Every structure is written in C-alpha cells, then in structure tokens.
Amino acid sequence: MPQCVDLPEPVAQSEDEVLVSVKAVALKHFDKGRAKGTHYSTAGTRHEAKVVGGDGVCLLPDGTRVYALGVGGMMAEKAIVEKDRIVALPPGLDDATAAALPNAVIGAAMALRFRANIEPGDTVLINGATGFTGRVAVQIARHYGAGRIIATGRNSASLKAVTKLGADEVIQLGGSDVQFAGELSRIHEITPINVVIDYLWGSTAEMILAVLKGEGAFTPRTRFVSVGSMTGDLIQLSAANLRSTDLVLSGSGLGSWTKDQVRALFAEILPEMFQLAAEGRLTVETTSVALRDIGSLWEMEVPDGKRLVVQISPVA
Numbered sequence: 434m435p436q437c438v439d440l441p442e443p444v445a446q447s448e449d450e451v452l453v454s455v456k457a458v459a460l461k462h463f464d465k466g467r468a469k470g471t472h473y474s475t476a477g478t479r480h481e482a483k484v485v486g487g488d489g490v491c492l493l494p495d496g497t498r499v500y501a502l503g504v505g506g507m508m509a510e511k512a513i514v515e516k517d518r519i520v521a522l523p524p525g526l527d528d529a530t531a532a533a534l535p536n537a538v539i540g541a542a543m544a545l546r547f548r549a550n551i552e553p554g555d556t557v558l559i560n561g562a563t564g565f566t567g568r569v570a571v572q573i574a575r576h577y578g579a580g581r582i583i584a585t586g587r588n589s590a591s592l593k594a595v596t597k598l599g600a601d602e603v604i605q606l607g608g609s610d611v612q613f614a615g616e617l618s619r620i621h622e623i624t625p626i627n628v629v630i631d632y633l634w635g636s637t638a639e640m641i642l643a644v645l646k647g648e649g650a651f652t653p654r655t656r657f658v659s660v661g662s663m664t665g666d667l668i669q670l671s672a673a674n675l676r677s678t679d680l681v682l683s684g685s686g687l688g689s690w691t692k693d694q695v696r697a698l699f700a701e702i703l704p705e706m707f708q709l710a711a712e713g714r715l716t717v718e719t720t721s722v723a724l725r726d727i728g729s730l731w732e733m734e735v736p737d738g739k740r741l742v743v744q745i746s747p748v749a
Contacts, residue, residue, distance in 0.1 A: 442511050443505065443509075443511060443512060443513045444513070445513050446504075446513075449515060449516050449517065450504055450513050450514065450515060450516065451493065451494065451513070451514060451516055452494070452511060452512075452513055453491035453492060453493055453494075453499075453501060453511070453512055453513075453514050454491055454492040454510065454511060455489050455490070455491045455507055455508075455509060455510060455511065455512050455745045456489070456490045456491055456492065456498070456528050456532075456744070456745055457489055457490045457528040457529055457531070457532040457721075457742050457743065457744050457745060458486040458488070458489035458490075458507045458508045458532055458742070458743050458745070459486075459488075459489070459532045459533040459535075459536060459719075459740050459741065459742050459743075460485075460486070460508075460727075460740075460741045460742070460743055461536050461740070484505060484506020484507070484508055484509050484512075485506050485508050486503070486506055486507040486508035486743070487502065487503055487506075487507060488500065488501065488502045488503060488507055488532075488535060488536070489501065489503070489507040489508070489512070489532050490522065490528045490531045490532045491507075491512065491514065493519075497521060498521075498522050499519045499520060499521050499522060500519070500520045500522055500531055500532070500535055500703065500707070501514035501515075501518060501519045501520075502514060502515060502518035502519075508724065508727070508743055508745075509745070510745055517699070518699060519699075520699055520703045520704055520707065521704075522707055523707055523708050523711040524711070525711045526707055526710055526711040528742075528744070529719040529721050529742040529744070530710055530717055530719060531707065531710075532719075532742050533565070533717055533719045533740040533742050534569070534706060534707070534710055534715075534717055535703060535706075536566070537565055537566040537568075537569035537570075537717065537740075538569065538573070538702060538703060538706045539698065540566040540569075540570070540632075540660050540661070540685070541566055541567075541569050541570035541573045541574075541630070541660075542573050542577075542698075542702050542706065543685050543690060543694065543698065543702075544570075544630050544658045544660050544685035545557075545570070545573060545574055545577055545628070545630065545658075546577065546702070547685070547690060547694050548656070548658045548683050548684070548685040548689070549628040549630065549656040549658050550656065551574065551577045551578070551579065551628055552578070552627070553577075553578030553580070554578065554579075554580035555578070555579050555580060555627040555628050556579070556580060556581040556582075556583070556620075556624045556625060556626050556627050556628070557574045557579040557581070557582050557583070557626075557627065557628040557629075557630065558582075558583045558584075558585070558617075558626050558628065558629045558630070558641070559571055559574065559582065559583070559584050559585070559600075559629075559630045559632075560585050560629060560630070560631040560632060560633050560637055560638065560641060561585060561586065561631065561632030561633040561637075561661065561663060562584030562585060562586050562592075562595050562600065562603075562632075563584070563586030563587065563588050563591035563592060563594075563595060563737055563738055564586075564632060564663075564737070564738060565717065565718075565738055565739060565740045566632060566660070566661070567584070567586070567595075567632055568594070568595060568598055568717070568738050569715070569717060570630055570632075571584055571595055571598045571599050571600050572598050572599055572715050572716070573706070573715070574599070574628075574630075575599035576709065576714075576715070579628075580624075581601050581602075581624050582599055582600045582601050582602075583600065583601065583602045583603070583604065583617075583620055583626070584596075584600035584602075584603045584604070585603070585604045585605075585606055585633075585637065586603070586605065586606060587605065587606045587607045588737050589605060590737075591737045591738055592605060594738065598716070602620065604616050604617060604620075606637060610636075610640060613637070613640055614640050614643065614644055617640070617641065617644045618644050621644055621645070625652075625653040625655075626645065626655055627653065627654070627655060627656065628655070628656050628658070629641060629655065629656070629657040629658065630658050630660060631657065631658065631659050631660060631661070632660050632661035632663060633661065633662070633663050633664045633665075634659055634661065634662035634663070634664060634665055634666065634668060635662065635663075635664030635665030635666075635667075635668065636664065636665065636668075637664065638659070638668050639668045639669060639670075641657070642657070642668075642670060642671075642674050642680075643671070643674070645657075645674065645678050645680060646671065646673055646674050646677050646678055647677035647678040648677065649677065652677070652678040652679050653679065654679040654680075654681065655678065655679065655680050655681070656681045656683070657680060657681065657682045657683070658683055658684065658685050659682075659683070659684040659685070660684070660685050660686065717740065718736075718738060718739045718740070719739060719740050719741070719742045720733075720735055720736070720739050720740070720741050720742070721741075721742045721743075721744050722741065722742075722743055722744070723743070723744055724743050724744065724745050727743055
C-alpha cells in the first residue's frame with residue numbers, strides 16, 4: 434500500500450529536463466500495474482519503492498500551466514519532466530480533467546488514427562466502451578468522422594450514457610454468447626464493421642473475430658486494434674479468420690508507435706483534445722482526492738466511467 438513520505442527535491446539531470454510544481458495526477462490502471470510490476474513495460478526492471486504516476490498537470494518555473502510527462506514519478510509536490518513532452522493547457526480547462534484526459538486520448542486517438550487509420554464514414558466497434566477510455570474513444574471516433582459507432586459494455590446504465598456521447602447502437606455484455614454474436618452479426622451484415630477498438634480482449638474478442646470470419650466471398654477490410662486486456666490476456670484465433678477475411682490485426686500501446694507518431698501526440702493530438710474539452714465538446718467524469726489520503730484510497734472503487742485524480746494540494 435502506498436504511503437506519503439518526505440523525499441529530497443528531485444534535480445534535473447540535463448538541459449532537456451525541468452523541475453515543475455505538480456498540481457494533479459490521474460491514478461490509472463497503468464500506474465497501478467507498473468507499481469505492482471505486472472505491466473509488460475516493467476519486465477526486466479528492478480521492483481522497488483518509487484514515486485508513482487507518469488504524467489500530470491503542473492506549473493513551469495514561470496507559472497505556465499501545462500500537462501507533462503514525467504521523467505520519474507509525478508505524484509509528488511515536485512517532479513522532473515521532459516521539455517519536449519509538455520503541452521500548454523487552454524484557459525477554462527480544470528486541473529482534474531486535464532490530468533485525466535491524456536491517458537484516455539493515448540488509448541483512443543493513437544489507436545484510431547495510427548493503428549486503425551480511421552476514415553470518414555467508417556463503422557467503428559468499441560469493445561468495452563463503458564470504461565473511462567472507452568467513453569473517450571466513442572467521442573474521438575465521432576470527432577474523427579466515424580459514420581456509425583457500436584459500443585459494448587456490461588452496465589446497462591453506463592451503456593445509456595455512452596449513447597449520449599455518440600454511440601449509435603449498444604450491445605450489452607454478460608448475456609449469452611449466442612445473443613452477442615447474433616446482434617453483432619446483424620450489425621455487420623447491414624453496415625460492415627471497418628474498425629474494432631478493443632479494450633477487453635479475452636472471450637469477447639474471440640467472438641468478434643468469429644463474426645468477422647468470411648465464407649469464401651469478398652469481404653470488407655476490418656482493422657482490429659487491441660488496446661487493453663481487461664478480461665484476459667490470451668485468446669484462441671482460428672487461422673481461418675486470417676485467410677477468409679481482409680483482416681488487419683494490430684495493437685496500440687507502448688512500443689507500437691513510431692517516434693513521429695509520438696511527436697504528433699504532443700504537438701497535435703493532445704492540444705486539439707485539450708481544446709475540445711475546454712469547449713465542452715469532449716467530456717469526462719472524475720473523482721478527486723487529496724494526496725495525503727492516497728494510502729487509504731489506493732484501491733478506492735471509482736464509479737464506472739470515471740477516473741480518480743489525485744490533487745497534490747488539498748481538495749477543497
């Protein structure tokens with residue numbers, strides 16, 4: 434369980450780094466996985482106590498409010514960030530939203546734009562759309578010109594909320610596999626699915642791929658992008674899936690993007706999404722807590738579709 438302790442102020446190690454005052458940091462599954470050593474990006478690294486949180490909202494020495502990617506942990510009063518991993522924040526965007534949004538943008542926009550190569554008019558299926566990143570993906574898919582958006586999720590109330598964010602049709606998970614496959618087949622027959630953004634993997638991914646499998650006739654191209662594995666890390670994939678349909682199967686995550694794509698994230702994508710959020714055209718829900726309470730709130734159950742944000746100064 435994490436604890437709040439006094440540590441020496443960090444020191445920049447090069448001219449490419451700068452010391453900042455941190456205002457807010459979102460606590461994500463990614464952060465917890467890295468802290469526990471269960472995320473694939475920690476493989477081969479020494480597991481030891483460290484400051485958690487990889488990014489957040491902070492103030493530069495001149496007082497400019499920015500979003501930044503940390504060199505080390507960010508969930509502290511002071512942190513070191515990289516100068517080329519900084520995005521100025523627009524007026525009117527609150528700290529909690531600014532801290533919570535980037536990880537979801539990375540998990541949605543990078544997949545849609547660079548791995549799925551979304552095109553205007555595409556039919557997009559978002560598998561696991563009721564989570565925080567899934568809800569953002571629905572909105573970004575619409576912003577990128579999706580013609581039709583299908584969303585899946587377990588919680589019926591959350592699925593209703595997703596329709597208000599831009600989903601045209603929803604499919605509830607948790608029922609029979611036959612029912613899920615039947616609903617998806619009906620949709621695919623009417624409006625062929627061009628893009629799948631998958632946050633669940635596991636059995637639902639297997640069923641989606643089975644629905645996409647062709648029968649020897651010409652098939653539309655489908656770009657299936659794995660972003661998360663909330664319901665399982667492994668699937669069984671029939672070789673017939675790859676031979677019978679025009680299927681492009683890829684993933685979006687650390688290690689899958691080019692340097693130019695990461696540069697575009699900071700130079701183009703994040704600034705655009707921050708501005709949309711400031712204008713109320715991209716919405717998220719957050720729950721804020723104070724840093725001093727993080728030890729007791731580390732495993733706090735956050736309502737479906739919300740993100741926990743740690744305010745470095747006490748929450749009013």
